[in-house]
Amino acid sequence: MRIPLSKPHIPKKVFENINEVLSSGKLSGDGFFCHSAEEKFRNKLKIKNALLTSSCTHALEMSMLLLDAKENDEVILPSFTFTSTANAVLVAGLKPIFCEIDPQTMNMDMNDVAKKITHKTKAIIPVHYAGVACDMESLFSLCEGQNIMIVEDAAHGIGAKWKGKSLGTIGHMGTLSFHDTKNVICGEGGAFLTNNEFLADKAQIIREKGTNRSQFLRGQVDKYTWVEKGSSYILAEPLAAILSAEIDIMDELNAKRGVIHNYYMEQLHDLEQKEILALPKIPHYCDSNYHLFYIILKNEDARNSLMSYLRARGIGATFHYIPLHSAPAGECLGYKKEHLPITEEYSKRLLRLPLFPDLIQDDYSYVVEEIFNWSKTI
Ligand SMILES: Cc1ncc(COP(=O)(O)O)c(C=O)c1O
Structure with a gap:
């Protein structure tokens, strides 16, 4: 990538x-x-x-x-x-x-x-x-x-x-x-x-x-x-x-992540208004360290479509966490997919975008640009 x-x-x-x-x-x-x-x-x-x-x-x-x-x-x-x-x-x-x-x-x-x-x-x-x-x-x-x-x-x-x-x-x-x-x-x-x-x-x-x-x-x-x-x-x-x-240098590194996180939040706001994706929410009681940035797509197909689109353009977007309850080890404990339907649904809709302290502006603005390009294809 x-x-x-x-x-x-x-x-x-x-x-x-x-x-x-x-x-x-x-x-x-x-x-x-x-x-x-x-x-x-x-x-x-x-x-x-x-x-x-x-x-x-x-x-x-x-x-x-x-x-x-x-x-x-x-x-x-x-x-x-x-x-x-x-x-x-x-x-x-x-x-x-x-x-x-x-x-x-x-x-x-x-x-x-x-x-x-x-x-x-x-x-x-x-x-x-x-x-x-x-x-x-x-x-x-x-x-x-x-x-x-x-x-x-x-x-x-x-x-x-x-x-x-x-x-x-x-x-x-x-x-x-x-x-x-x-x-x-x-x-x-x-x-x-x-x-x-x-x-x-x-x-x-x-x-x-x-x-x-x-x-x-x-x-x-x-x-x-x-x-x-x-x-x-x-x-x-x-x-x-x-x-x-x-x-x-922890504070400096977290601040750099914050700049990129906030850029994604601001730039993708329009797509949230159009209900193409949802942005993460940070509750009032929390000061984030901006560890990672994710968006929630409308459904699994939309998530996979955007993920493939970005990957084909050299952007390492990826999903996160296959729910544990429905993984093979979770099933051995007696769990079934339908026991936790919200977890099942949202893990399939989540897409992580690149975020690290040395990510340069040209690159994170390119990520946003390509998300907008994808949104025109749907
Ligand atoms: C929520 C959570 N807990 C625990 C771990 C395990 O961390 P480590 O790789 O340091 O063992 C991870 C790894 O990413 C994690 O995401």
């Missing part, structure tokens, strides 16, 4: 950090760059504990292992999400309960969540799609007085806010992704966030193969040993070195 869907921005400082880490001879996790990046996240996001992980997938798995749940306890999550959100639930031996989305934001529909809460509900995972916050106020009131943990999947959400609070820091636990396609990247990486010290201590043990190695490195115990169940979820130093440089 001449214009890809997304492309990471790599600042010069990354190369300096990589040289430094390679010369240091310390490449495993929990080293200088890991600590430096974690401190930057604590300060920037205003969170007490930020632990770097090898991916958001792994941070989600850690969160589910931390629930202290019984087998078959339930976790509510949207079907419109990446496989990792549901896999984490299964890896911990829990039961995923899929809920509908609100087509205004593609985030979980709190009315449907309300219907799905039972005495078995152990946790709810709000996924902040496209870096736009879920309706956390409604979620908190649904969970009030009940022993339900809120674990935010903020894979898309670095730097975005809900009522002034950073996504990932609002619930009991939160997770971030630094995969190549995200706003802040290190190739593959993630973070586990919590303000709860008890959970943070346990998370460090899970992240370090079930050992108290982190306490040992802090000089709190004189040798480290196996203390409970765990895995290997720590981020290696070379990746932390990339991340440490990326965090410093």
Whole structure:
């Protein structure tokens, strides 16, 4: 594709950090760059504990292992999400309960969540799609007085806010992704966030193969040993070195995305007026990080027609998320397409357009021009 869907921005400082880490001879996790990046996240996001992980997938798995749940306890999550959100639930031996989305934001529909809460509900995972916050106020009131943990999947959400609070820091636990396609990247990486010290201590043990190695490195115990169940979820130093440089320019990168996002919004407004497409809505309680830009077409045929039209012209437009409930693994859990009709419909109508910090104006205006050209063909 001449214009890809997304492309990471790599600042010069990354190369300096990589040289430094390679010369240091310390490449495993929990080293200088890991600590430096974690401190930057604590300060920037205003969170007490930020632990770097090898991916958001792994941070989600850690969160589910931390629930202290019984087998078959339930976790509510949207079907419109990446496989990792549901896999984490299964890896911990829990039961995923899929809920509908609100087509205004593609985030979980709190009315449907309300219907799905039972005495078995152990946790709810709000996924902040496209870096736009879920309706956390409604979620908190649904969970009030009940022993339900809120674990935010903020894979898309670095730097975005809900009522002034950073996504990932609002619930009991939160997770971030630094995969190549995200706003802040290190190739593959993630973070586990919590303000709860008890959970943070346990998370460090899970992240370090079930050992108290982190306490040992802090000089709190004189040798480290196996203390409970765990895995290997720590981020290696070379990746932390990339991340440490990326965090410093996060606001600048998000602002560049914002310019392109707003351009698409303004330029495509006419087509929304003509009901050819619908534009995303950002609720008043949210400051977006403009992670991605999507439009909703009238139906699946129109979406596929525009997608092929743009691709034939070198523009990497694409769909997003095949609903989990109707994927083969979802069907094995007993779900059928018709259980979540809104998710089914809107995932077929959604089309993502190229958006990344180094996308130049000539290219994003070309994307808009070609969408208008396509609209004349229908
Ligand atoms: C909503 C959501 N959650 C989790 C993930 C997994 O992130 P990672 O690739 O860092 O494991 C993704 C990946 O894009 C995602 O979109």
